Amino acid sequence: MDILIKKARLEEGAELQDVAIKDGKIAAIGHAIDADAKQVIEANGKVLVPGFIEGHIHLDKALIADRLPNKSGTLKEAIEVTAKLKPTFTKEDILDRAQRTIEMLIVNGTTHIRTHAEFDPSQGFTGFEAIMELKEKYKSFIDMQVVAFPQEGIFKAPGTEEMMFQAMEAGADVVGGIPYNDSPAKEHIDLVFEIAKKYGKPIDFHQDFKDDPEGMTIEYICEKTIAEGYEGQVSLGHVTALGAVPKKQLEPIIEGLAKAQISIMSLPATDLHMGGRNDEYNVRRGLTPIRALRDGGVNMCIATNNIRNAFTPYGTGDLVQTAMLAIPTAHLGGAADLPTVLPMITTNPAKALGIKDYGIEVGHTANLVLLDTESVTNAIIDLPTRLFVIKNGRVTVKTEKIVTVYR
Template identity: 60%
Template sequence: MDLIFRNVRIDDAQPLVDVAVQAGKIAEIAQHIASTAGREIQGEGKVLVAGFVEGHLHLEKANVMQRKANRSGTLKEAIAVTAELKPTLTREDIRERSIQVLRALVQAGTTHVRAHAEFDPAQGFTGLEVVLELREAFREVIDIQVVAFPQEGILKLPGMPAMMAQAMEMGADVVGGIPYNDLSAQEHIDFVFDLAKRYGKDIDLHQDFADDAEHMTIEYVARRTIAEGYQGRVCVGHLTSLAAVSPARQAQVIALLREADISVMCLPATDLHLGARGDSHNVRRTLTPVRALRDGGVTVCLATNNIRNAFTPYGTGDLLHIAQLAIPACHLGGADDQATVLSMLTTNPAKALGLKHHGLAVGNDADLVLVDCRAVADVILDLPTRLMVLKRGKVVATAEHRRSVAF
């Protein structure tokens, strides 16, 4: 074997086990592995988990909040501030800040990230080009799925439909969209589906990000998903409007989402910050209804979205910080609820992103994190030190070295 973890905890209900890695894969999991390895890690009862999966992140506009502030804290001003900044962002600037974020992700145990890279006629393709380059440069350290994301809309910008197609030709992995920020939400959705079908790509939408449900279009997305046979290939982020509908309608929408097999990314850091800015008292949480979605059979995930910019003026890139924010905000603090949170950082987003070989099982990629705690249930509570991070069997970060060894 190439590497063996000895006496690690992977399940609180089971004894300690050894986990062997060979040729980038998990080769064996047993209470005692007779084989030896070139490198053996004494776990001493510490927890080994599958690598975290960051399902929704904007790399190229991270760490810019000092350049122009969002004074009102509203979504409208966040979009305006970012639109003003984007033409000033150079290739070198985007690359430097994106690498800062990727380094933080890897050190925190994230082994996959879906990055929404935006472009428009004013900015050009600079951001998308840099993120595509980083996908190739760091593929041995972290897998990056690149979403072609039209933040400023598609239909309302001259030349943007052609730019969307060009982004796919350039190598984007996923077709993105933002129906609520365009002339017609339904026409925007139709364009995204048509483009995705043309290139055989999955879809990821910024969907129904509002305090109320007046203009909600998730039902149209779900029905189009079913009609096109795109079940399991559509993901939506935000979906905060779903919390504003009646319980009866919410149940109907959730049943439709389950039928369409649409995954939902809850983005608590951004949505709590921007949401309910017009409320004078008894301020709403403005989060997608995580527990109802989970209990209704929908794949629901927790993700970061933005780091230190006009949309989210804080953040570290550590998904465990997002989990700790979501636990009280989404009422996930009960014992039974807590038991479901870790999967919202690992197996659920892996399913949402279509990852075929992720998870702590023999034959899967050895994307693993050894953490400094002794119960799997405590991982989301302790914010434990990430002692070692493996990407396909290669050690890419350790607690002793605050920088990933691969950067």
């Protein structure tokens, strides 16, 4: 074997298991595997999980919070500030910032990314081309899906429609959209589906990112997804307006999402920061209703969105911290709720991104993280150190932790 992980905890309360890795794949799982290995990792009861999946992030505009601040903290100003900055981004600048962000993610145990890469007539394809280069450069450390993303809208920014097709021809993996920042919104959605069907690619919308439900297009997307036979191939990010929908109206929307097999990416770091900015008292949390969506059969995921820019002025690339943020703010700390959070950064986004050989099973690609905790249930709330990160059967990160308590 190439790697033998001994006495790892895969499930709460279950017997510890050895995991053997050969040629990038999980070759065996069992109790006390008797095999030689080039590298032996003594887990000693620590929790072993599949690599974390960052299902929604913007690498091309990370780490720019110090350049032009968003003083109001609103979405409107964030879009305006970023639109002013984008024409000043050089390819070298984007490569530098995006690389530093990718490496944050890698050391924190992320093995897969879906990143939205922006383009529009004012900045051209500078950011998109840089991200496509990094996808290839870092493929031994992290798998990257690139979304062709029209942040400034399609019809609002003449020339963007043609660029959408050009981005797909250049190798984009996913067709992106942002109906709430374009007009007419339904035609925007129709065009995104048209492009996706032409290239046989999945769809990822920034969706209904606001405090109130007026003007939502989520029901139209559910109908369109089913009509176009796109069940299981559509993801929606933010969807914060759903948090302001009364239960009686919310339930049929959730039923529609479940029927269309649409995945929802909650982005708590951004949504909590920007939501409720006009509330003078009893300030709302500004999150999509995670528990109701989960309980209604919707594939519920948690992701980062932005790191240190006008949309989110903080972040370290640690998905565990982001999931921890969701626990108190979305009421996910109950005994029955807590075990559902880890899947929101592992198996659930794997389903959303269409990753076929994900998980700790024989024959699957060995993308694994050994956590410094002995409880699967507490794998998020312990905020554990990532002791080892294994990508495609190779150790990519090792963290040695030394703690000395003087008494």
